[in-house]
Amino acid sequence: MSTKKVKKNNPDESIKASTANIFYNILIFILAAVIIYMTYSIFIKLSGKSEEVVINNNYGAASEIIQVEVLNGCGVSGVADRFTDYLRSNKVDVVKSDNYSSFNIDETIVIDRIDRKANAIKIADLLGVKHTNVVEQLNDDYFLDVSIIIGKDYHKLQPLKTGR
Numbered sequence: 001m002s003t004k005k006v007k008k009n010n011p012d013e014s015i016k017a018s019t020a021n022i023f024y025n026i027l028i029f030i031l032a033a034v035i036i037y038m039t040y041s042i043f044i045k046l047s048g049k050s051e052e053v054v055i056n057n058n059y060g061a062a063s064e065i066i067q068v069e070v071l072n073g074c075g076v077s078g079v080a081d082r083f084t085d086y087l088r089s090n091k092v093d094v095v096k097s098d099n100y101s102s103f104n105i106d107e108t109i110v111i112d113r114i115d116r117k118a119n120a121i122k123i124a125d126l127l128g129v130k131h132t133n134v135v136e137q138l139n140d141d142y143f144l145d146v147s148i149i150i151g152k153d154y155h156k157l158q159p160l161k162t163g164r
Contacts, residue, residue, distance in 0.1 A: 062122040066145050069096035073149040075103030083127070083150055086159035090126055095144055105151040112136040112146060119145045128158040 068087065072080040084097040108129050112120035120134045123146050137147075150157075 062118040063116065063145065065093055066119045066123060067093045067095050067143075068123060068146045068148055069098070069144055070094055071098055071100040071147065071149045073100035073103060073105030073109075074152045074154055076154065079150050079154050083148065083154075083157075083159050087123075087126070092123065092126070100149050105149055107133055107153050108151040108157060109149045110134045110146060111149070113139055113142045114145050116145060123148065126158065128156070 070080045070083045070087065080097045080099070084094045087094050108127065110120050110124045110127070110129050110133060112134065115136070115138055117134070117136065120136075121131065123129075124131060124134045127148070
């Protein structure tokens, strides 16, 4: 008669092995997801599509209340006041009206101050300023949305065309 020892599976070892396998499977899944995300990010960076996304986000809907400053850059007396009156009559919050540092600005410029280009575009459209004259100069020291520097082309813009 031969005696064979039959090895019985220890239930504790079986549970530990099963738990370890589940843990490793979850870890593999998470690592695979991270690798896929990183690959996608690299693809987006290299293809340049991320810049389009940023630009499109900046063109979102304009704010309901837009705070602006109007600066006279042409040197003609009263122009900033006239633009201020026109903007206020169109429900734009003009917080400052003053002279610009120089009076030799040829074309009116609309400056986005808070990285919300839709606000600047709305103001440019309201005044009749070309979109090529809408620029971005972010400045945390300014507590307003848009700056307008009135240039020597002021007579071609909306406030003076309507006779207001």
